[in-house]
Amino acid sequence: MENKIVGHSTTRWDAMAKVTGKAKFTGDYFFKNLLHGKYLRSTIAHGYVKEYDLSEAEKVEGVIKILLPEDVPQNFYSTAGHPWSLNPDKRDIQDRSVLTRNVRQYGEEIGAVIATTELAAITALEKIKVIYDEYPVYLTPKESMADGARRIHAERENIIANTCVSNGDIEKGLKEADYVIEESFSTPVQQHAHMENQIAIAYLDEDQRWTCISSTQIPHICRRVIGQALGVRWSTIRVKKPFIGGGFGNKQDITIEPLAVAMSMACGGRPVQINITREESLAYTRTRHAIDYTFKVGVKKDGTITAIDCEAISNQGAYASHGHSVGGKGGGFINALYKTENIRYAAKTVYTNIGVAGAMRGYGIPQVMYALEAVMEDVARKIGMDSIEFRIKNKVPEGTYNELTRINIFHNKLDLCLKKGKEQFKWDQKLALSKQHKSGPKRRGVGVASFSYGSGTYPFGLEVAGARIILIQDGSFKLLVGATEIGQGSDTVFSQMVAETIGVPAKHIITEALTDTDIAPFDTGSYASRQSYITGFAVKEAAEEMRMKILTLASRVHDLEISTIDIVDSNIVFKHNQLLVTTLADLAMISFYDQSFGKALVAESAVNIHQNSYAYGATFAEVEVDIETGEIDVLSVLNVHDSGEIINPQTAEGQVHGGMVMGLALGLSEGLRYSKEGKPLNNNLLDYKMPTTMDMPDLEVAFVIDKDPIGPYGNKSLGENPLCSPAGAIRNAVLDATGVAINHIPLATQTVYEQMKQAKLRD
Structure with a gap:
């Protein structure tokens, strides 16, 4: 049977909110007594910070705290947004801490200022004096791999990994050729340049847990990385992702969130915002290799x-x-x-x-x-x-x-x-x-x-996803997914999938811009072009379950065989002649309020795709x-x-x-x-x-x-x-x-x- 909704263009549900300015991004959240955090960045590319002089910076009006590496947890972690592995050998390399005296790139995060205004924080940064030991700078792998090159990370070789995969006999294949063409190529360092720079707000919430609102692609992974970086239980962290102004992979790294939470911790739980500049985002976040x-x-x-x-x-x-x-x-x-x-x-x-x-x-x-x-x-x-x-x-x-x-x-x-x-x-x-x-x-x-x-x-990475669908009293549905909408239109596509599977118009599916780790089903996030494919399996499975629950309820209420009825355009109809049995809206009211049949309908799916x-x-x-x-x-x-x-x-x-x-x-x-x-x-x-x-x-x-x-x-x-x-x-x-x-x-x-x-x- 031909699809009515899947395969057809549908206006994105969030289009109107975005073009009218009603969409709420991280920077639109308002807090009383909001503090502002700024990074102190190194002015060399390789070395060690011997000494800080904070005396003039501390005099700047509005400065609340100046954090040095020794003022924050020094747990090593990885910023990479991959699912956690139970096998230690397959985990990302944990080679960084929230702040450090070890300078490994120009703009290294060697300290931070918390102030009542951004201007005060920037002014204080300009007054901090830093004394370095400087080391040789290696810009290319050739320089870094040269004999006698200094280790950039003392505990590791400069070659992170060296692998080879093959099939067949390469030498035999080259010998069998009439021609062998050999050439070398190089590609540049490209930057994502998404519209919205990295931004996060952290604070101690009413339940005495740390909440971080962030423009991240990977809320559930973000929670875990913050916990690892700060040495706290993952459950003490709550991450909320509102509307996001693009990511393209740059926000698949957890770059600023651990420091945002650490800053709030240093200020008694007051909300602290880190909103990096365009220049910082281009130079000091992540790039294409x-x-x-x-x-x-x-x-x-x-x-x-x-x-x-x-x-x-x-x-x-x-x-x-x-x-x-x-x-x-x-x-x-x-x-x-x-x-x-x-x-x-x-x-x-x-x-x-x-x-x-x-x-x-x-x-x-x-x-x-x-x-x-x-x-x-x-x-x-x-x-x-x-x-x-x-x-x-x-x-x-x-x-x-x-x-x-x-x-x-x-x-x-x-x-x-x-x-x-x-x-x-x-x-x-x-x-x-x-x-x-x-x-x-x-x-x-x-x-x-x-x-x-x-x-x-x-098969190289874990592919899990989840979806939850809730029937609402008027016959509409609330769809919750852990996959993150970062501008690519995945939420609209998921709505189409649900509508097609259940048998209702796409406009009857309500989605949510906010991904909240306390509420959203677990999903590893938005990356690897996995949304409509991996999360699509979870959405379809949950929609099929909801469809079956609706038909089961209709069959019980109207004393019919499930095999004889169908859902078409939000109506329960007989399959053989399409005559109306009842509307989905009426059935939804029964599911909520009927003395005999009342039981709210919720369908949930969690998948592990192999x-x-x-x-x-x-x-x-x-x-x-x-x-x-x-x-x-x-x-x-x-x-x-x-x-x-x-x-x-x-x-x-x-x-x-x-x-x-x-x-x-x-x-x-x-x-x-x-x-x-x-x-x-x-x-x-x-x-x-x-x-x-x-x-x-x-x-x-x-x-x-x-x-x-x-x-x-x-x-x-x-x-x-x-x-x-x-x-x-x-x-x-x-x-x-x-x-x-x-x-x-x-x-x-x-x-x-x-x-x-x-x-x-x-x-």
């Missing part, structure tokens, strides 16, 4: 890939955070995109003295897909094969077992994505047109890049390159996605648009830069080159809609997928336009200018 890749690809003349060998070195920055789970995961996605009997993926993750890398939308896959799709483009050109046909030929067949991720690939429509994209993008026409623009100062080209992406983290589905897609791009200036003009770009059933096409298209822009920015302009002393140089919105609408062409989106056999509604991941392939498509289009392969992104104007000059395309 800069990763260097070296690929060797063996290929036969007919396009058969005989081997893929990849080495990756990931720049982790000063603390482990999500660490090796980012740089180390690429192999299984290479193996999901291209079929080959022989693959090896070796990865190192290395401490350095730059800003900490963590989770960022795509979680390492945009980096590896950029490098992979660049080398595969060069492979196709080497054997004289069409770029699209080469990718279709080497698609991983459905039914393949991925040896590296231990996942069966039941559903892969990449070939349909490439064929649909070729037609919709008018690839052949644009390719022919570009051949007329291969001389002169402005040259045109087209490029394509594809990707694979997972739906959640299984499966995963790969999503696929491709980007098609057309560019014009000015070889005299190095400027790249993106003329047109199209993303085509295989994400199974699209629950809400309107919301999905918006997600793809946002991801495409982030992917194009990764390829063209964005990147945090550091001085040789480790100081961030462009941590502001003027110098950090985020694209604006004026920099982007019209963004085209298409979907290959075909139900995944595993997903709760035939759906697969989508949220992070759109930014995995644009950078590669742009690089390949520039190659097509100029004949110059630029393997180090971003393809900023200066970089392209220098490459054109080196290739002697200009004077």
Whole structure:
């Protein structure tokens, strides 16, 4: 039977609240006697604080307390937003404390000021004098891994992890090849630049527990990390997540919340707010890992890939955070995109003295897909094969077992994505047109890049979720989930799932912006494009239970067999003729108030998902390159996605648009830069080159809609997928336009200018 709600566009329930300014974000919460906390940050990138002089700062009017590392608990913990593991060997590296004298990056959190106003706190910070012992600064893994390099963390080697996964015989595969193409690539430090900076308010509540209101993606994990950092029982912490202004993975790290609670503790439970600046958020929270890749690809003349060998070195920055789970995961996605009997993926993750890398939308896959799709483009050109046909030929067949991720690939429509994209993008026409623009100062080209992406983290991570549905007296429903809405539209999608399953209009499902760890079912949070897939299973299961409870009550009240009745548009009807038995509203009143049948209906589900589905897609791009200036003009770009059933096409298209822009920015302009002393140089919105609408062409989106056999509604991941392939498509289009392969992104104007000059395309 065709779906009425799932698969159709529905206006987001929170749209009106946001556009009218009624949505309540963390910064909108008002407290009497609110105090303000500010970090004291180091002015060196590597060293040790020998001495603080607080004498002048303490004189500033409004200063309540100045906290040094010895004034707060010194428990080591990890800020990474992963579920807790019962196996100590699989836990995130616990390498930091709330405040420290050990400086490992510029802007290290070496102290804090609490004051009655932000101005007073900032004024006091400027008056604190700090004396350091300074150590050598290592900006790159190469420097950090060099013989004689000082350990950044005394108790650990600078190489955090060094792993290798493989299948087949890589040397044999390379020997069997007619050609072996070897190339190196690098990707930059990218920052999330979400609209709302990190902000948290902490206070001692009426029940004598510590409440933290925070713009976090992971409320339940946040509670645990605060407890670990401060050495208190997790149950003494309550976390509330209201409306949130984006996160993109940066708020999957618990960065400011432990200090906010520690500040409140130091002030007798008074509410304390930490609201960091844009400059702090860009430089001192989390970033995308800069990763260097070296690929060797063996290929036969007919396009058969005989081997893929990849080495990756990931720049982790000063603390482990999500660490090796980012740089180390690429192999299984290479193996999901291209079929080959022989693959090896070796990865190192290395401490350095730059800003900490963590989770960022795509979680390492945009980096590896950029490098992979660049080398595969060069492979196709080497054997004289069409770029699209080469990718279709080497698609991983459905039914393949991925040896590296231990996942069966039941559903892969990449070939349909490439064929649909070729037609919709008018690839052949644009390719022919570009051949007329291969001389002169402005040259045109087209490029394509594809990707694979997972739906959640299984089998490497715990995938649990919960949902609760409550029938209300008028026949509406309250839906509670522990998964967090951070702007992606998941709450609206969950409402559609509930409405479709029960048989009511989507507007009859009431959701909640606030995620409260005391109330919401347990869920690990918003990351890994897991929401509609993992939490979707919990929502569907709870909705099915509620539907059965409603039909059971109706059958008892009206003395009917359950098998003869159905729920359609909030009415209980006979299946065979659709005649009305009763309305859901009337039945709801009976469930609450009838002397005989009264019993409030609540359905709850908690799931532990042991499966995963790969999503696929491709980007098609057309560019014009000015070889005299190095400027790249993106003329047109199209993303085509295989994400199974699209629950809400309107919301999905918006997600793809946002991801495409982030992917194009990764390829063209964005990147945090550091001085040789480790100081961030462009941590502001003027110098950090985020694209604006004026920099982007019209963004085209298409979907290959075909139900995944595993997903709760035939759906697969989508949220992070759109930014995995644009950078590669742009690089390949520039190659097509100029004949110059630029393997180090971003393809900023200066970089392209220098490459054109080196290739002697200009004077």
